[in-house]
Amino acid sequence: MIDVRKDFPILEKEVYGKRLVYLDSAATTQKPSCVINAISEFYRSGNSNIHRGVHYLSEVSSERYEKAREKVSDFIGARNSSEVVFTAGTTDSINQVACSLRPVLAGNEVLITGVEHHSNIVPWQMAGATLKAIQMDDDCNVLIDSMEITDRTKLVAINHASNVLGSVNDIKEITEIAKDHDVPVLVDAAQSVQHVPIDVKDVDCDFLAFSGHKMYAGTGVGVLYVSERFNDLLPARGGGGMVDKVTLEKTTYLDPPQRYEAGTPNIAGAISMGVAVDYVQNIGMDKIKEHEHEVYSYARERLLEMDGVTVYGNTDEMCGAISFNIEGVHHYDAGLIMDKMGIAVRTGHHCAQPLMRSLGIEGTVRASFALYSTKEDADMLVEGIEKVRVLHA
Numbered sequence: 589m590i591d592v593r594k595d596f597p598i599l600e601k602e603v604y605g606k607r608l609v610y611l612d613s614a615a616t617t618q619k620p621s622c623v624i625n626a627i628s629e630f631y632r633s634g635n636s637n638i639h640r641g642v643h644y645l646s647e648v649s650s651e652r653y654e655k656a657r658e659k660v661s662d663f664i665g666a667r668n669s670s671e672v673v674f675t676a677g678t679t680d681s682i683n684q685v686a687c688s689l690r691p692v693l694a695g696n697e698v699l700i701t702g703v704e705h706h707s708n709i710v711p712w713q714m715a716g717a718t719l720k721a722i723q724m725d726d727d728c729n730v731l732i733d734s735m736e737i738t739d740r741t742k743l744v745a746i747n748h749a750s751n752v753l754g755s756v757n758d759i760k761e762i763t764e765i766a767k768d769h770d771v772p773v774l775v776d777a778a779q780s781v782q783h784v785p786i787d788v789k790d791v792d793c794d795f796l797a798f799s800g801h802k803m804y805a806g807t808g809v810g811v812l813y814v815s816e817r818f819n820d821l822l823p824a825r826g827g828g829g830m831v832d833k834v835t836l837e838k839t840t841y842l843d844p845p846q847r848y849e850a851g852t853p854n855i856a857g858a859i860s861m862g863v864a865v866d867y868v869q870n871i872g873m874d875k876i877k878e879h880e881h882e883v884y885s886y887a888r889e890r891l892l893e894m895d896g897v898t899v900y901g902n903t904d905e906m907c908g909a910i911s912f913n914i915e916g917v918h919h920y921d922a923g924l925i926m927d928k929m930g931i932a933v934r935t936g937h938h939c940a941q942p943l944m945r946s947l948g949i950e951g952t953v954r955a956s957f958a959l960y961s962t963k964e965d966a967d968m969l970v971e972g973i974e975k976v977r978v979l980h981a
């Protein structure tokens with residue numbers, strides 16, 4: 589087991605006079621001191637715009653920004669750091685792909701799963717595509733064998749791990765099937781990149797989207813991995829920093845990654861992502877996976893043992909989130925009672941209304957875990973649920 593709680597100052601906080609039991613890491617993870625310090629230090633002594641100045645500060649900022657890109661590139665196993673595009677987050681990354689691919693997607697189909705976050709649903713609809721979902725079993729696991737790709741399927745867009753159920757999809761197998769049909773694949777890794785090692789070369793996907801704030805970095809920054817196969821995609825955004833030549837008649841674009849990064853980016857955010865990558869890599873993603881698996885499995889087993897508690901999802905590989913409901917108690921009420929005990933959980937549909945419909949429910953209570961989560965946190969969750977049940981008896 590790893591013990592990194594001292595690295596996260598907020599975990600020492602008390603709420604309502606109780607120890608904070610933070611079980612909302614799928615919404616956003618807490619930040620280690622090194623990330624907090626890097627953001628503060630940037631604004632204190634490094635602040636400057638990048639790529640556009642000849643002066644010292646701008647050079648240093650540009651270097652740090654590009655170094656962060658290299659770290660992220662190494663983290664996800666990209667062939668080249670030019671495949672790593674800094675965005676505002678997963679939602680922004682997916683929207684940019686939807687915008688760039690709009691000419692091919694409009695009037696055609698995108699194949700998704702029935703377990704997607706709205707961020708991997710709405711942008712495709714806005715691009716004019718019709719959504720088809722791969723069939724699921726009773727536990728809402730994707731039935732890969734039933735994947736149907738037709739002439740109209742122009743993209744497969746799937747999550748790696750569900751933000752609701754914690755179920756992990758076999759993205760390599762799904763990509764292989766899509767590739768057999770020459771259909772590109774986008775992976776929404778918002779809920780996996782912080783929990784399990786990912787190698788984009790191995791998965792062979794074309795796009796991978798994730799958020800900095802869910803992997804211990806700051807908010808408002810994320811990544812879109814764009815395979816070099818898509819070096820000449822029409823940029824979703826135009827403006828400064830992405831052009832080669834501009835005339836009133838015509839503009840030509842730079843090569844990636846600048847091609848896909850119009851305007852001033854979230855420089856401090858990107859730098860914080862580099863620091864977060866260093867932080868998790870120093871611990872080791874395999875160790876993180878192992879630690880979280882132990883805490884996650886323990887929490888799940890304890891919840892499964894409880895009378896009157898329904899736990900959703902069930903498959904071999906799970907991580908991050910556990911969703912459940914308590915018999916006779918609205919999920920929102922359960923969340924409120926637990927909050928007063930210092931337990932931070934999330935309630936509602938978790939931006940996954942189609943999944944809620946498949947489950948025949950309106951929402952769940954979701955407890956979610958990160959590398960600082962412990963079995964004591966899981967015990968506190970169980971205590972919280974017991975208290976909810978007593979109060980509602």
Ligand code: PMP
Nearest residue numbers: 677678679705707751778779799
């Ligand atoms: N996809 C999934 C699976 C998510 O869990 C989330 C965040 N809840 C998103 C996309 C969107 O991430 P962000 O809000 O950071 O853009």
